[in-house]
Amino acid sequence: MTLLDGNALAGRLDDLLGWDATASGVRCTHCGLTGLLATATVYASAMGIVARCRGCDAVLLTVVDGPDGRSWLGFRA
């Protein structure tokens, strides 16, 4: 598991959304902390990516890549 930050999401989000969302504002639904997605804590592994709130560690976003080429993008913010 590699510890990164939201800057590392740029490529995957551009692949999935068609634009780089890392400079977008996000608000944690758990603790209310606001900030830019680029500053979130990101854990990356072969299974996918999890972005967590830097204030309370709640999940903000998930990306799961399936073996068949499909990907699942989840937003919690």
Next chain:
Amino acid sequence: MTARTAAWHAATVVASRPETATARRIELEVPTWPGNEAGSHLDVRLTAPDGYQASRSYSIASAGPGTRIVLAVDEVPDGEVSPFLVHDLRDGDQIEVHGPLGAFFVWMPSDDPAPVQLIAGGSGVVPLFAMASAHAASADATPFGCSTPFAPPTTCSSLTSSRRWSANGSPSTSSTPAGPRERGVCPRTTDRRGPACRGHPGRPAAARLRLRTDPFVEAVSGWLIEAGHSAARIRTERFGGS
């Protein structure tokens, strides 16, 4: 924000040479590249003969319009992509790159007169080199400073001795030879008493600061906030090689 649209591109290696014992400078020609801001990164995707793919992000050491881009890749032991790029990639080889990426950790000329302090550890110096070069090539008179503990000696040397680097403003540069990368240990040049945390002389509270390398980022950004810098003015990027 990066105005240039990101896309996947075919890139051809046109030159490469060792930068340090573990790092390699790789120059790519990308005919469809739209240019990139200083501090942007790209994703490199490698495909094995059996179709397996692996991609990793690398900062771009060059900036501006044009189709020629430069990477400086530091090998991560047991990594999946970086050992191939450092040891096996040859001139004429083609790889896939996705970019330019990154809308947050970039520098562009602006009307903001506040000085900029760049701080990086290890190969984190790569995007800072692009920022320094872009600043020197621009008409932006903003003072630039740099602190690069743990950076490879040759990279430090080329960064801090660059004539272009010191062409504008009055940079406060400091660096130390490469050393142990113990977690949470920083040399004097970048501890809470060092020049990086004191900020640029004269206007430390207004300084815009850009930090790179984790957990170095955690330690230094905490000290900067302790020293009175606004968290909103500190831009950070943490990278994890492999």
